[in-house]
Amino acid sequence: MSRSSVAPRSAVQWRADHAARPFERITPRETAVGLSFDGRPHTVLMATPEHLDELALGFVITEGVARAGDVTAVTIKEEDLGVLVDVAFAPGALARKARPRNLEGRSSCGLCGVQRLADAVRPLPSVGPGARIRHDAIPAALATLEEQQALGRLTRATHAAAFFSTEGGLVLVREDVGRHNALDKLAGALARADIDAASGFVVVTSRCSFEMVEKTARMGCPILVAVSAPTDLAIAKAEEAGITLVALARADGHAVFAGGERLIETQPEPV
Template structure:
């Protein structure tokens, strides 16, 4: 489902205009408010759940709900699906979504019957045991990898596509973003759980594989949303707000990469950063390479550089006479600083992120470079700093001069 297919706010009860009084002006004006209605979900004629939801994309909602609850393994297992206004059935407000499934699936559903009636699509209300609230999640097997810049681009594309959100300022959204395609699908609802169910249903009904893209949310991330995203098979879940501690634990166990507080100037990766090229072993390897290069630059015996360092003397016996590195050692420091700057610039892309990247590089140099290495790079910058990237040079400018 493409963005152009998202229904306008006024469609099918998505929003309604009301007149309200403005204070302190005292004038009357109209505002669009998001729609909310009871939605009854039935399977083979048996009522299963009544959810409060925004009454748009209800076929997607019902399909996604059935998938998330494990009632059916795929959209094809729904033999039929019909959305009916309650008024047409002799009732009052709301809708009924009638689904028919195979008898074996229905028998399994009866065996674990739930009485679920929750406000705005809560994913846990009505569960009959604590174990049911924390079920084992099949691990995410998708092998797709992404960059941090792609995660940020995915989230950035969400808000402009939110028709209900822009009209009412009250809608949650869930979207699916794919490299090369951008935002492939987006669904909105008053409830964040519902929005993700609608997205899952839309993808399943369209035959889209979620294993090669990023699920993006406008909300905080609770454990139910991690469970839903993992069942969807998405390798990355990114949100504008923070996750709960339990959501992080669930994402870690499921092999799901979880990014939160995603903004234009950065984000926070809580689990499985390797999928974004930011794993801790890579960071440790970088530090080991730095230490090895530093040892090579300084020399391990008395045959080091002499008389070829910066002003104040060169290496002699591996020591740092007066704080200067030889030409080869200085070149290694420059190369190392540029590699570190490239690493952190990838986490803070674009001109707006350069200051944050420089700060991160400076913190890294302060934490992991020996004082004589910092003195060497500071002296090099003081002499002109040719060859340092802008981020690396800005980072060095932030360094304090180490004590001799």
């Protein structure tokens, strides 16, 4: 976590059992990030200004714009009003035209500015068989992730997306004020590290809307675990893509909404 990711702010604390008193709160920064492709403006994301190169690369992957290998460079330029991030592609790399957008992507919205219904809910690729995990790898992953959310512990105002091995070992974690941004950053980090997303599972600390399933599918990851509840469309899209969708994940249990065949029953300890 960089110093540019947070900022101290003054406030007044009110409680019913004592007088109002001033205090200082560490808040996460939310910055306008202008994303362009080969110099052509595409959208503006509201994001935490950290790992922006990975955010851009992950956006390219999870939006189905191009493959990670088609990206030749990501340049970042700070401006007075935000940050400009340009993605350069190899000639002929844009096999699929990026979804057109006409307004900024807010930190809470994965589809802001998409103009057509056909672009909003697109067919998903099948993730293939992929990894299998034991049920008890999920609470182990949750416990580890809570320890590794440095920005979240400091601000209590961000989301995290993390990738774990099949044994529940933490591989990478990324944080952002936006849940979609956190997952895009994770996708970019995995691609940059040349880690096969089919070799483990993704955990997100947010609710599970269908865009989170879509991004996971385009990463090629077979298992998505969410702390909060899924939407009906998220479940349907997980079934379409062949993704194992686990939600309402807690230390003492979780709910399996799709693809339960990838979860291995935990054997009880011998007495």
